[in-house]
Amino acid sequence: MKLSGYQLFWMTSISSMIMFSYIPITLAVNEAHQDAWISILLGGGLMMGVTWMALRVCMQNRDKTLVRMTKDLLGTMLGKIVVAAYFAHWFLQMSMTVKDMANFQNLVMLHNTPMPAVLLCMLFLVFYAVYKGGITAVSRCAEVIGPIFILILYVQLFLNPQEMDLKRILPVYADSGWLQIVMGAFSAFNYMLDPTIILMLFFFAENKRTASRGILWGTAVSAGWGLLATFAMLAVTGPDMAAKMVVPVYSLTKMVSILNFIQNIDVFYIPLWLLGAFIKLAICLFILSYGLSEWSGYRNWRRIAGLLTVVWLGYVLYSAQIVQFSYMFRNIWLTGVFYPALYIAIPLLLWIVGSIRKRQQAAN
Amino acid sequence: MRFLLLLPCCLLASIALSACTDFVEPNQLAFVMGTAVDRAEGGLIEVSDQIVIPSQLSGPPNRGGGSSGDAGSSIVMSATGRDVFEASEKIQRKMSRRLMTSHRIMLAVSEAFFNENDAGKLFDKLGRDPANNMRDMTIVVRGGSAKEILMLRHPLERLTSIAAGKELQINGLTKFSSRQLILEHYTDGLRPLLPVLQIEKVRTSSKESTPFAALSGFAVLNKQLRIKGVLDENESAAAVWMSGKGAYQGLTIPWKNGKGLLSFRLVHLKRTIRTRSCGDSKCAELEVKAQAYLVENTTSLDMSQIRNMTDTERYMNAEIQRDFQRTMNKIQQWGPDIFGIGEHLHRHYPYWWKSRQHDWDERFKTLDVTVKADISLISIGSSGGQMK
Numbered sequence: 001m002k003l004s005g006y007q008l009f010w011m012t013s014i015s016s017m018i019m020f021s022y023i024p025i026t027l028a029v030n031e032a033h034q035d036a037w038i039s040i041l042l043g044g045g046l047m048m049g050v051t052w053m054a055l056r057v058c059m060q061n062r063d064k065t066l067v068r069m070t071k072d073l074l075g076t077m078l079g080k081i082v083v084a085a086y087f088a089h090w091f092l093q094m095s096m097t098v099k100d101m102a103n104f105q106n107l108v109m110l111h112n113t114p115m116p117a118v119l120l121c122m123l124f125l126v127f128y129a130v131y132k133g134g135i136t137a138v139s140r141c142a143e144v145i146g147p148i149f150i151l152i153l154y155v156q157l158f159l160n161p162q163e164m165d166l167k168r169i170l171p172v173y174a175d176s177g178w179l180q181i182v183m184g185a186f187s188a189f190n191y192m193l194d195p196t197i198i199l200m201l202f203f204f205a206e207n208k209r210t211a212s213r214g215i216l217w218g219t220a221v222s223a224g225w226g227l228l229a230t231f232a233m234l235a236v237t238g239p240d241m242a243a244k245m246v247v248p249v250y251s252l253t254k255m256v257s258i259l260n261f262i263q264n265i266d267v268f269y270i271p272l273w274l275l276g277a278f279i280k281l282a283i284c285l286f287i288l289s290y291g292l293s294e295w296s297g298y299r300n301w302r303r304i305a306g307l308l309t310v311v312w313l314g315y316v317l318y319s320a321q322i323v324q325f326s327y328m329f330r331n332i333w334l335t336g337v338f339y340p341a342l343y344i345a346i347p348l349l350l351w352i353v354g355s356i357r358k359r360q361q362a363a364n
Numbered sequence: 365m366r367f368l369l370l371l372p373c374c375l376l377a378s379i380a381l382s383a384c385t386d387f388v389e390p391n392q393l394a395f396v397m398g399t400a401v402d403r404a405e406g407g408l409i410e411v412s413d414q415i416v417i418p419s420q421l422s423g424p425p426n427r428g429g430g431s432s433g434d435a436g437s438s439i440v441m442s443a444t445g446r447d448v449f450e451a452s453e454k455i456q457r458k459m460s461r462r463l464m465t466s467h468r469i470m471l472a473v474s475e476a477f478f479n480e481n482d483a484g485k486l487f488d489k490l491g492r493d494p495a496n497n498m499r500d501m502t503i504v505v506r507g508g509s510a511k512e513i514l515m516l517r518h519p520l521e522r523l524t525s526i527a528a529g530k531e532l533q534i535n536g537l538t539k540f541s542s543r544q545l546i547l548e549h550y551t552d553g554l555r556p557l558l559p560v561l562q563i564e565k566v567r568t569s570s571k572e573s574t575p576f577a578a579l580s581g582f583a584v585l586n587k588q589l590r591i592k593g594v595l596d597e598n599e600s601a602a603a604v605w606m607s608g609k610g611a612y613q614g615l616t617i618p619w620k621n622g623k624g625l626l627s628f629r630l631v632h633l634k635r636t637i638r639t640r641s642c643g644d645s646k647c648a649e650l651e652v653k654a655q656a657y658l659v660e661n662t663t664s665l666d667m668s669q670i671r672n673m674t675d676t677e678r679y680m681n682a683e684i685q686r687d688f689q690r691t692m693n694k695i696q697q698w699g700p701d702i703f704g705i706g707e708h709l710h711r712h713y714p715y716w717w718k719s720r721q722h723d724w725d726e727r728f729k730t731l732d733v734t735v736k737a738d739i740s741l742i743s744i745g746s747s748g749g750q751m752k
Contacts, residue, residue, distance in 0.1 A: 162538075174715060175718075241543075241546060
């Protein structure tokens with residue numbers, strides 16, 4: 001299973017954009033109002049930095065996945081615990097994405113279809129792709145879906161010119177102040193991009209140089225999209241209305257009216273988002289099952305993927321019953337401790353340990 | 365064996381993928397083109413939906429000597445409820461088709477509803493339910509219920525809601541969508557200005573005069589969405605232009621000596637707000653800009669004379685300035701800042717604004733606002749002197 005830099009570009013950009021289009025904009029607008037774009041800029045910059053750091057770590061350990069990497073650098077016990085935290089993160093992310101996807105479809109289109117039916121279709125597709133082709137199949141799909149997905153999502157931001165008033169982002173800074181802007185960035189950055197998946201995916205890259213270039217570009221493309229989407233959101237609806245939106249990017253498509261004739265184009269966007277979500281979920285399922293097989297020593301990761309899908313389905317069905325789970329993304333322990341640790345602290349630790357090791361080896 | 369395993373999967377998928385569980389054919393849908401909101405007894409809301417009858421829509425509108433036109437191409441269903449959704453559900457129960465509001469053009473709310481209810485209640489339904497597109501025009505119905513407006517027939521269009529939408533559009537008034545209204549409601553330094561429809565009797569033929577709904581002015585609303593006043597036709601033209609929401613494109617002024625009139629067609633209408641500090645408070649200057657074409661001249665002026673042209677231009681500007689200032693003063697007395705001067709101050713003097721945003725309606729009354737006009741006469745039409 002080998003990935004080219006080009007494929008990695010599409011995979012990171014799709015899965016980052018899926019993350020971006022859902023929660024962070026609303027979170028940032030809630031805190032920083034019309035200065036949300038500064039929050040997004042700060043958060044996006046931070047996450048670009050995190051991606052760069054993760055890439056440094058990967059380059060130091062270019063022939064290892066995250067599981068072996070942590071084991072070598074931090075020792076067996078600690079390494080296993082650290083990786084387990086990443087597994088939990090991916091699993092939560094997967095569950096959240098797929099549950100919101102199903103809920104969204106029920107809300108917008110399929111009012112009567114039972115939620116498990118929507119869920120089953122998606123899970124089956126994701127499992128099938130991962131089981132049959134592993135990451136190769138997923139990356140091929142990403143290559144096909146990516147160009148359409150990214151182009152159309154970018155185009156969407158410019159379909160509302162007559163409704164836009166860029167002055168709505170004024171006054172800059174005065175209304176919110178640094179504290180709120182930083183708070184906005186702080187609560188939103190966790191959900192902006194997707195830098196942890198590369199810790200697993202980089203191992204599969206064929207040419208490490210082009211791969212890291214592809215990943216950085218992919219992240220930058222989706223960060224740029226997120227920033228533009230925030231601008232578009234603020235310009236079309238103003239901060240007060242944007243703060244109340246649950247699915248801002250969807251609401252943006254609802255407002256498109258080209259020459260009073262082309263309207264209700266959300267119908268075209270929903271399938272695209274589903275395709276994007278498919279890529280995101282398939283990547284997560286693959287790295288999770290591959291990682292678990294390395295972690296546990298059980299060689300057949302395909303079987304693990306099957307088992308995992310069942311657990312995943314069970315968890316989503318169970319958590320759908322409990323409303324509190326839907327608002328977990330605002331949990332202070334998650335946003336304040338768990339995510340920063342996974343995104344910043346652990347990669348930093350790995351980088352430092354890796355650098356020290358290297359220097360020692362050179363000295364010997 | 366493998367085939368047997370795959371078969372149920374495919375069958376299951378085919379049911380779910382074709383969305384059979386949510387199967388609604390177009391002939392099971394009722395398209396709502398307009399919705400009216402009225403006040404009902406006991407604090408209830410009366411919602412009326414104007415629904416097109418598809419079978420009446422095919423073919424020319426007045427086929428067979430107007431028989432199908434008389435039958436009407438729409439029906440109005442109404443019901444009362446404690447909120448919008450409850451009332452809509454009651455309508456739904458009486459219908460053979462599923463109501464579909466995604467294509468609504470007009471949301472008519474009666475004046476009484478605005479004055480006696482918290483109209484902010486409507487927004488929640490508009491924003492929360494994805495079945496609303498928020499592109500529909502919001503209008504105020506004066507003198508009578510909003511429901512009546514929907515029931516009227518329009519001599520030109522099939523439905524009154526289409527007529528109202530087109531009437532606004534053709535006159536260049538585009539920024540009155542419900543999204544715009546919600547936005548204005550949330551913005552601290554801007555108040556809503558809504559078009560007002562009124563039922564007028566018009567003699568459409570020698571035999572009869574039919575009532576139909578026509579734009580009669582604009583309503584000025586305050587922060588709590590109460591109507592503070594309704595502008596008449598002349599003031600409306602000024603107010604709409606000054607609030608930057610599009611404008612009527614004609615203008616007629618009497619000449620200095622009172623003999624004769626000058627009429628202009630205006631293009632490229634713009635307005636700009638400037639603010640500056642003067643003393644403790646702020647002063648605002650609102651400038652309207654346009655290019656004018658002379659289209660009718662019943663004065664004795666010979667427009668091929670350059671002196672007359674510059675004279676006319678100067679006089680026209682002075683006239684507009686005086687006229688618009690009067691409208692401005694009137695609205696200032698009412699209080700609501702429909703021009704967004706507060707928002708302009710907010711953007712330019714954010715710290716000054718912070719302490720004053722809460723009682724802006726009161727402060728706007730005493731704000732010093734000057735109206736300037738900068739209209740250039742760019743053409744005198746195709747004849748120089750007056751045609752006699």
